[in-house]
Amino acid sequence: MLPLNARANETDSGDKGLALYVHWPFCKFKCPYCDFNSHVREKISHQDWRDAYVREMQYYRELTGPRDVQSVFFGGGTPSLMEPETAGLVIDTIADLWGLPQGTEVTLEANPTSVEADKLRGFKSAGVNRVSLGVQALNDADLKTLGRQHSAAEALAAVKMAAQIFDRYSFDLIYARPAQSVADWRAELSSALPYARGHMSLYQLTIEEGTQYHTLFMRGDLKVPDEETAAQMYELTQEMMEEAGMPAYEVSNHARLGDESRHNLVYWRYGDYAGIGPGAHGRLSIGGVKQATRAHRAPEMWLERVRDAGHGAHPFESVDFAERGREALMMGLRLAEGVPVSRIEAETGQDFSAFVNLRQVKILEDEGLLSFSRGILAATPQGRQKLNAVLSFLLAAA
DSSP, X not given: OOOTTOOOOTTTTTTSEEEEXXXXXXXXXXXXXXXXXXXXXXXXXXXXXXXXXXXXXXXXXXXXXXXXXXXXXXXXXXXXXXXXXXXXXXXXXXXXXXXXXXXXXXEEEEOOOHHHHTTHHHHHHHTOOEEEEEEEOSSHHHHHHTTOSSOHHHHHHHHHHHHHHOSEEEEEEEESOXXXXXXXXXXXXXXXXXXXXXXXXXXXXXXXXXXXXXXXXXXXXXXXOOHHHHHHHHHHHHHHHHHTXXXXXXXXXXXXXXXXXXXXXXXXXTOEEEEESTTOEEEEEEXXXXXEEEBOSSHXXXXXXXXXXXXXXXXXXXXXXXXXXXHHHHHHTXXXXXXXXXXXXXXXXXXXXXXXXXXXXXXXXXXXXXXXXXXXXXXXXXXXXXXXXXXXXXXXXX
16 A cells, blocks of 8 residues: 555656546436436535645645646536636646646536537637537437436537537447337437547446446336347447448447547556546556555545545555556457557566466457457457456456
């Protein structure tokens, strides 16, 4: 465990990139399928949150030392509910503490309600240069079922506005929704594609424990497409996005070459990132040791801890070499590009063949689920569709 008063040498990891994730924990409503750390509050002191973000970033700057910032991501919750001034102060503080090279990707998640869409120009002026819109569905009945507060018309209007304001934007859709057919999804994705510029996130609905959907599902009051139908929707998604010039570069993310989310690539390539805000997680290399960080989830507790100690983090946990290898493999195989053997060897400190059973790799290759060539291990499209099973088999002896 790293002492909370530990500090990095000014030269430690100074030549490596760092991503910053900033968590805004508030939503107007809690969606029934969502298991993210999000909370509904009637009143929010934006000044208190601005002060707390600055204090926690100062704490992490002392830990990391000087490092190049690769990306900034405002997630949530619903970050578009924050005041643009809050985002602006966070961005300016990052620039002051670490430096923010020209062209660094700064993404903010936004809901496409008309009220929040009207704030997009303010976020652009604050320094945000990419938005990710939580559209989720393009028909009003399903939006209501998903607990969303916008209409399909509002969603498309918000996407059009984002296209006018930002050079880079993305939007999300969820498929395998209750009562949705393959034909329904084909029609919806077809209607969405003309609004996409270069990136779309297309997620299969999952029933997560602790959500309202999970309660309904366990009672038998929520019916979702069966596994075969969901698999057909996944395969259809790959085909249509390939034809549209936005192939999958990750399990649920599709982009034209060069339009990938640079921030998320840091996660999937097992880079370092600092998590700022309640419930935020991080991975930081400090003094040659990979540290897993996580903050208190409750917003009020996090604020109190930041006021008292300058940060809201739990004690850090060192990630041992075997776990670093597992994490790097699990994240890297999500990507179409795969994971280099050299990355696994750097994280584990041992030869790749000593960490991964090559006989198991060959079995998965023969089944068409993995490819292993020129020092790159990658899941095939079929393997990414069954990635949990692939990883379970591959890591059984790791």
